Amino acid sequence: MSREEKLRLRNQVVEMFDHAYQNYMDHAYPADELMPLTCRGRVRGLEPSRGDIDDALGKFSLTLIDTLDTLVRRNHWFVLCFICFVVVVFSGLLGGHSMAVMLKEGGQHMQWYQEELLHMAKDLGLRLLPAFNTSSGLPYPRVNLKYGVRGPETRTGTETDTCTACAGTIILEFAALSRFTGDPVFEEHARRALDFLWEKRQRNSNLVGTTINIHSGEWVRRDSGVGAGIDSYYEYLLKAYILLGDDLFLQRFNIHYASIMKYISQPPLLLDVHIHKPLLPARTWMDSLLAFFPGLQVLKGDIRPAIETHEMLYQVTKKHNFLPEVTYLSAFTTDFRVHWAQHPLRPEFAESTYFLYKATGDPYYLEAGRTILDNLNRFARVPCGFAAMKDVRTGSHEDRMDSFFLAEMFKYLFLLFAEAEDLPFDVEDYVFTTEAHLLPLSLSAVPHLSSVSPNKTVIYMIAFH
Incomplete structure (x- = not known):
């Protein structure tokens, strides 16, 4: 692809964003x-409830925060999905702070910035801490930002x-907040939660289940894969090593990864298994969230299986225009039958496409x-x-445009087509949150x-060859 064509596509991404x-701003x-x-x-x-999917909403201009722009705080107190709030709002504030500091240190922009976003992030971090009030250290799945967790x-x-x-x-996010502010309480809570999950892994298979009891540590759902319910746990183990330089995270990730490749990976497929009987498949379909995994394999440096799985996902995309939420897949057929036809404009396939291009340079x-x-x-x-x-089969639409579409999809596509001089910073100096x-x-x-003092040496493991 010519440089001119890449420029045209980059500009098209900007226009679409x-x-x-x-x-969003107008309407x-x-x-x-x-x-x-x-x-x-x-x-x-005000709108009919969509169930758990609405737990990330709370009248705080979610899309605006998720796209790293101005935060408008509003005085409403909802019970919120803990993890949704962390990876979207809390993470958005910290990412916005990181970019603001970078621009300010450049000497030409945002000289007025006085860590306002960081102050907001710490305020929210303190409001999230009551969620960790469990015997295990695992957070409650929901938290009230005003009243905490317990009480009428x-x-x-x-x-x-x-x-x-x-x-x-x-x-x-919690380690970043601790290191930005000098307050260790946030990182300590996050480490304790990860330690507990590690201790509760199935010791023979070294896999984790999908759902766990936050008090007893018993696995409620014992199916294990790399898609919905588990995906970013593995992602954050490796990225915690990249960001923080603590070898413990890499050691744990490598043990999990070996088991994933032994039991879950059936090239080019990734099929869930039972943690106690890992040779027994738990299902014969794949969900679209696992499309992030080839990108994670690039960070690991395991390029060949990343290419294979990405290619399979690309063929599904070519057949249906988008990745269906759930697709029936078999090692013996390529018909890619749709099980759940919805597609909420998820960015994971674009994410893996970007990382594979960075790793291989293949046009x-x-x-x-x-x-x-x-x-x-x-x-x-x-x-x-x-x-x-x-429904990807009929082309019918749903009246939703999730904040992650703006926060992730266009960012990865812009970076895919951009040249180094198009960016005001070196992207290799940063790690992407989920x-x-x-x-x-x-x-x-x-x-x-x-x-415990971690090893402070960071090795960013993208393979550029």
């Missing part, structure tokens, strides 16, 4: 998310179960990125933004204020 973002702000079919904002409590006003605190990813996807992945762009414009673009697909917010690798040089 502007289309989505401006419509939805200060609501959390845009409803692109009806051109209005989604406000929790909290409307939470009775839950007993949480997903592994929900409890294990906090170390990057094939630029073409994959072009396919993603073309399909978004052809099938998801509507006058007021981009609408999720209700919501694609950027945290600086320089945090590894800040001491971990505890009785």
Whole structure:
């Protein structure tokens, strides 16, 4: 692909982002998310409940925060999904702070910045701490930002179960907050939760289940994979090593990874198994969230299986235009039958496409990125933004545009087509959170204020060959 064509596609990404973002600002702000079919904002409590999916909403301009811009705080107190709030709002504030500091230190922009975003992040971090008030140290799945967890006003605190990813996807943000502020309490809580999950792994298979009891540590769901419910637990073990330089995280990740490749990986497929009987498949389908895994394999330096799984996902994308939420897959057929046809404009396939291009330099992945762009414009673009697909087979839409679409999809696509001189910073100096917010690798040089001193040497494991 020529440099001129890459520039054209990069500019197209910018135009698409502007289309989505401006419509959010024009029709939805200060609501959390845009409803692109009806051109209005989604406000929790005013729209019909969608169940757990609404737990991330709380009248705090979620899309705005998730896209690393201005935060508007509003005086509403909802019971919120703990992990949703951490990886979207909390992470967005920390990523915004990182970018603001970088620009200020450059001497030309944001000279007025006085760590306002960091102060907000610490305030929210303190409000999240009551969620860890369990005997195990695993956080409650829901927390009230005003009243905490227990008590008649909290409307939470009775839950007993949480997903592994929900409890294990906090170390990057909480450690970053501790090292930015010098207050060790946040990192200590995150480390304790990870330690508990590690201790509760199935010792023979070295796999973890999908759902765990936050009080007893018993596995409630004993199926194990790399998709929904577990995905970012593995992601954060490796990225915690990259960000913090603590060899313990790498050792644990490598043990898990060996078991994943032994039991779950059936190239090019990744199929769930039972943690106590890992040779016994738990299901014959794959969910779309596992599309992040080839990108994680790139960070690990295991390129060949990453290429194989990405190619399989690309073939599914070519057949259905987008990755269905759940696809039936078999090692003996390539018909890729749809089980759950919804597609909420998830960015994980674009994420892995970007990392594979960075690792290999193969222009094939630029073409994959072009396919993603073309399909978004052809099938998801509507006058007021981009609408999720209700059914990839019929092309019908759903009236939703989740904040992660703006926060992640366009960021990875822009980076895919951008040249180094297009960026005001070196992206290799940062690690991506699971919501694609950027945290600086320089945090590894800040001491971990505890009785255990981590190795402060960071090796960023992307293979550029």
